[in-house]
Amino acid sequence: MHKRLILQLVVSTMTVAGLLLASSIRGPVLAESAHPAVDAKKLIEEAKTAGLAPLPAVQAPADATAEARITLGRRLFYENRVSQDGNVSCGHCHQADLAASDGLPKAIGVFGKVNPRNAPSIFNAGLQFKQHWRGDRESLEDQAEKSLTGAASFGNPDFAAVKAKLVEIPGYKEAFAKGFPGDPDPISSKNWGLAVAAFERTLLTPSRYDAFLAGDAKALSPAEQAGLHKFIEVGCASCHDGPGLGGGSFQKFGVVEDYWKETGAVAPDKGRADVTKNDADLYVFKVAQLRNVAKTAPYFHDGSVAELPRAVRIMGKVQLGKDLSDKDVSEIVAFLGSLTGPVPANYLPLTPFPDAPAAK
Numbered sequence: 219m220h221k222r223l224i225l226q227l228v229v230s231t232m233t234v235a236g237l238l239l240a241s242s243i244r245g246p247v248l249a250e251s252a253h254p255a256v257d258a259k260k261l262i263e264e265a266k267t268a269g270l271a272p273l274p275a276v277q278a279p280a281d282a283t284a285e286a287r288i289t290l291g292r293r294l295f296y297e298n299r300v301s302q303d304g305n306v307s308c309g310h311c312h313q314a315d316l317a318a319s320d321g322l323p324k325a326i327g328v329f330g331k332v333n334p335r336n337a338p339s340i341f342n343a344g345l346q347f348k349q350h351w352r353g354d355r356e357s358l359e360d361q362a363e364k365s366l367t368g369a370a371s372f373g374n375p376d377f378a379a380v381k382a383k384l385v386e387i388p389g390y391k392e393a394f395a396k397g398f399p400g401d402p403d404p405i406s407s408k409n410w411g412l413a414v415a416a417f418e419r420t421l422l423t424p425s426r427y428d429a430f431l432a433g434d435a436k437a438l439s440p441a442e443q444a445g446l447h448k449f450i451e452v453g454c455a456s457c458h459d460g461p462g463l464g465g466g467s468f469q470k471f472g473v474v475e476d477y478w479k480e481t482g483a484v485a486p487d488k489g490r491a492d493v494t495k496n497d498a499d500l501y502v503f504k505v506a507q508l509r510n511v512a513k514t515a516p517y518f519h520d521g522s523v524a525e526l527p528r529a530v531r532i533m534g535k536v537q538l539g540k541d542l543s544d545k546d547v548s549e550i551v552a553f554l555g556s557l558t559g560p561v562p563a564n565y566l567p568l569t570p571f572p573d574a575p576a577a578k
């Protein structure tokens with residue numbers, strides 16, 4: 219009796235070993251079992267409770283004027299001729315194949331001037347409560363207008379210099395008039411901002427993650443689901459929440475430990491303190507959005523970290539005081555990969571208006 223039980227145990231252990239062996243040959247079964255099955259329904263609830271949310275749908279243009287404005291904004295977005303050296307447009311630093319970022323630690327504007335900070339993705343940017351790493355731009359409109367005179371972006375002295383170029387290019391007078399009917403002076407800085415921002419608001423990038431939140435349990439792989447669970451469990455979502463997984467608040471970068479000790483940044487950026495002149499804002503930045511983050515390396519406001527796993531590990535350490543395990547990091551990175559959505563179809567340049575015919 220006793221012996222039989224032991225024998226049975228041995229046999230069943232062997233069976234388990236055999237099954238394991240078989241499943242390791244089949245591969246995926248073992249890979250999946252490395253991520254304990256998470257109940258997808260529970261996980262969706264958990265995500266919602268943590269303040270995570272799907273992207274809203276893109277609003278169709280309300281009328282022909284709204285449509286003309288978006289088309290104008292799209293054209294202006296790719297217009298090099300308004301920059302001081304004729305080579306820089308918004309699209310220069312916000313490239314389609316890099317989810318509207320530029321792959322550089324710090325962006326390079328007119329005459330090769332280096333911008334003080336990294337170019338973030340502009341997809342889904344309209345959902346943010348402020349623009350720029352330090353939140354020093356109130357809205358997409360404000361951001362687009364001020365870009366034109368930025369020393370390390372377009373380099374223009376004022377909007378008059380931009381307007382002088384726009385009126386020379388056949389097509390813009392009509393295009394601005396169509397986008398702003400009834401405006402006696404349609405080619406204005408304000409309307410530049412309105413048109414470019416109207417275009418940017420169409421640039422939402424829903425992904426498999428949105429399908430998952432909408433109830434499609436199979437939209438995320440087991441590893442990605444485990445990563446989403448980890449992301450919430452360790453506390454990432456306490457800052458990276460909302461539809462953009464960020465973009466909704468300011469937080470100190472380096473809650474637990476100075477960020478530059480981990481990122482290796484040589485001349486630490488003081489963040490919002492330089493904007494508000496308030497010491498309480500020292501090293502405070504906008505919580506970065508994480509949509510398409512797998513495509514927007516290098517990371518952080520100074521582009522100091524080249525790889526996503528390292529950026530995740532640093533976040534765990536300096537924001538939460540946690541040493542994430544390799545498994546935690548790889549699951550979170552797998553989850554972050556599910557936030558990559560297709561490039562919006564209209565994020566492509568239109569055929570530019572031709573140059574003005576040379577004076578005879």
Ligand code: HEC
Nearest residue numbers: 307308311325326327333335336337338349350351365371
């Ligand atoms: C020379 C490269 C360059 C050009 C040209 C450029 N940008 Fe940017 N963009 C950046 C950088 C760098 C930042 C971050 C600046 C900061 O936070 O200080 C940024 C930030 C932004 C943001 C804020 C995103 C966020 O998450 O906070 C938006 C929106 C944006 N740019 C749109 C535009 C538009 C529209 C244009 C054209 C009018 C433009 N950019 C031209 C480099 C550029």
Ligand code: HEC
Nearest residue numbers: 454457469471503504505506517518519529530533534537
């Ligand atoms: C206390 C708030 C807070 C917490 C918690 C937090 N973050 Fe962040 N996160 C930020 C801020 C602020 C930034 C912007 C840092 C900067 O200015 O470079 C950021 C940036 C990032 C970036 C870089 C994005 C980019 O485009 O360069 C990644 C990736 C990231 N966080 C992931 C995570 C992950 C994963 C966790 C959990 C392990 C986490 N964060 C926890 C506030 C937080």
